[in-house]
Amino acid sequence: MHPVIAKTFGGLSLSYYARNFIFGLIFPALFMLMQSQTARPTSIGMMAFLVISTLLYPYSRFVYESIVSFVMGENIFLINSIVMLLTKLLTMLLCWAFAIFIAPVGLVYLYFYHSKQQAMHK
Structure with a gap:
């Protein structure tokens, strides 16, 4: 496999x-x-959108979860479970x-993160 990939x-x-791919299948299935x-x-264009969005969803979710983790830190919020599920x-x-x-933001981050890790282990 090519190093960039x-x-x-x-x-x-x-x-x-x-895990995230399986969750991402919810939306094209509903559509x-x-x-x-x-x-x-x-249409072929819509099918392409469904496939691309589903394949890239885990990387998009990675970006979202990274940002939320950075902003929220280790705080825990106690809220109504229905509100939490709807928000999720x-x-x-x-x-x-x-x-x-x-997703491209996450892919760029992963590239630089793994490049840095590789350089540290040489």
Whole structure:
């Protein structure tokens, strides 16, 4: 595997990627379910968007979780579970829908992080 690809797309652990990928499948599945109720076929452009957003979602979510972790630190908030779940679903939808714009930030970070780690171990 090319080093750039290994440091970026291979930069997340397989378990983290798989977990978030599975959660990312919620949105294209819902879209396809709603689309199946109409007479219009799904366009190639929309299918490409669904696939790209789903594949990039774990990297987008990584960026979001990194920012939230940085801002919140080790604080714990006690809130209503319904509010928390709705907020989580909304942030998941936003990370999925804008993955094509957010994920490159995570990929660049992973590249530099793994390059630095590699240089430290030489």
